[in-house]
Amino acid sequence: MKIRGPLLLIAVGCVGLLIFRTLHASPGLHQTPVHRAVLGSTPLQANRLDPSADRIIPLNAQLEKIATGFTWTEGPVWLNNSLFFADITSNSIRRWTPDGRVTIFLQPSGYKGPDRYNGREPGSNGMTLDLSGSLTVAGHAQRDVYKFELLNPNATLILADTYKGKRLNSPNDLVYRADGSLYFTDPPYGLETQKDSDPKKQLTINGVYRIPQAATQKSGAPPARDSLQLLITDLPRPNGIAFSPDEKFLYVNNSEPKKIWMRYRLQSDGTLTDPHLLYDATADPRPGSPDGMKVDREGNIYSSGPGGLWIFSPEGKPLATISIPERVSNVAWGDADRKMLYITASTSVYRVHLQIPGASMPRGH
Numbered sequence: 001m002k003i004r005g006p007l008l009l010i011a012v013g014c015v016g017l018l019i020f021r022t023l024h025a026s027p028g029l030h031q032t033p034v035h036r037a038v039l040g041s042t043p044l045q046a047n048r049l050d051p052s053a054d055r056i057i058p059l060n061a062q063l064e065k066i067a068t069g070f071t072w073t074e075g076p077v078w079l080n081n082s083l084f085f086a087d088i089t090s091n092s093i094r095r096w097t098p099d100g101r102v103t104i105f106l107q108p109s110g111y112k113g114p115d116r117y118n119g120r121e122p123g124s125n126g127m128t129l130d131l132s133g134s135l136t137v138a139g140h141a142q143r144d145v146y147k148f149e150l151l152n153p154n155a156t157l158i159l160a161d162t163y164k165g166k167r168l169n170s171p172n173d174l175v176y177r178a179d180g181s182l183y184f185t186d187p188p189y190g191l192e193t194q195k196d197s198d199p200k201k202q203l204t205i206n207g208v209y210r211i212p213q214a215a216t217q218k219s220g221a222p223p224a225r226d227s228l229q230l231l232i233t234d235l236p237r238p239n240g241i242a243f244s245p246d247e248k249f250l251y252v253n254n255s256e257p258k259k260i261w262m263r264y265r266l267q268s269d270g271t272l273t274d275p276h277l278l279y280d281a282t283a284d285p286r287p288g289s290p291d292g293m294k295v296d297r298e299g300n301i302y303s304s305g306p307g308g309l310w311i312f313s314p315e316g317k318p319l320a321t322i323s324i325p326e327r328v329s330n331v332a333w334g335d336a337d338r339k340m341l342y343i344t345a346s347t348s349v350y351r352v353h354l355q356i357p358g359a360s361m362p363r364g365h
Contacts, residue, residue, distance in 0.1 A: 037100040040065045044352055045323040053320040056356055064351050067102050073344035075127040078334030085344050088123035106153040111141035119192030126173030130215040131180055138171040140190035145171045149219055158223050159214050166202035173292055175241050180215030181270055185238040208232035208252055210270055231272050240293040240303055245359040253290035258282045278316030281306050292330025296356045304328035333358025
């Protein structure tokens with residue numbers, strides 16, 4: 001039978017459509033899904049407050065968005081050519097790889113109680129690495145500090161959970177010293193009400209603590225509860241924490257009501273003296289507060305703050321502020337040259353390539 005006129009045109013069109021669909025088949029049917037390492041890139045908006053900022057921030061720097069779709073990202077750390085970060089609201093730790101894939105490493109990562117959690121932040125928070133590269137986590141709503149053995153999500157070791165018989169508030173951020181001791185902040189943000197009056201809050205203070213032998217705690221051993229040291233008691237909301245590259249100083253910031261960055265002199269026994277106010281941004285009305293922070297090889301400090309990301313000299317002089325489209329929570333150095341600064345900010349993760357590498361691990365990464 002011959003196909004004539006309009007019927008011939010319809011037949012040819014159908015064959016063409018079939019060929020087009022075959023060549024452009026759905027990724028779920030015939031192709032490997034495409035994952036984009038960079039979701040978007042825009043020129044970096046930096047306010048250079050000091051000429052030295054030009055040594056840090058390239059003139060043509062780009063701000064890249066590499067992951068999005070979350071609620072409150074936190075705690076980034078670079079490990080095994082991947083970026084691990086917390087999505088606190090979904091109670092999970094995620095893993096981003098350079099091909100653009102984001103997978104769930106652990107869920108739940110924080111609260112695991114039998115009762116419903118009625119707060120805003122059920123997940124874990126800050127993360128860091130010990131001297132052997134073991135991933136260590138501020139449990140936040142789990143109210144402890146723990147680390148993974150051999151990066152196995154099913155094998156964790158609790159490093160701290162109580163102080164003098166009372167449960168910790170909600171460990172927030174943490175950093176190792178070269179001697180293997182671990183310092184961490186403990187505000188109440190992982191409690192359901194996030195207030196000092198929370199009925200489950202057992203400690204009257206929001207402290208900064210030291211675990212003397214955190215890096216060498218034996219597998220399967222309970223926390224060395226009797227050796228946990230309380231170092232700072234007068235900050236109402238201690239949050240981000242980092243060492244200077246030479247470990248002469250510990251930096252701790254406070255989120256509210258005062259938005260301040262503090263410096264403490266480190267003694268040989270691990271205790272702290274000479275508290276010094278580095279900077280006070282309380283009067284800055286822009287959204288955001290002091291939160292996670294890291295340092296570079298020259299001792300400059302990178303911290304979340306009002307309006308985005310702040311960069312300070314070791315003496316606390318503001319060198320630059322960087323505008324980020326979302327509220328910043330934390331930062332981490334990554335990539336082989338450790339010049340890539342990864343930024344967790346509300347629903348997304350960003351990065352920018354800078355000119356001074358991050359401080360050597362485990363100090364200030």
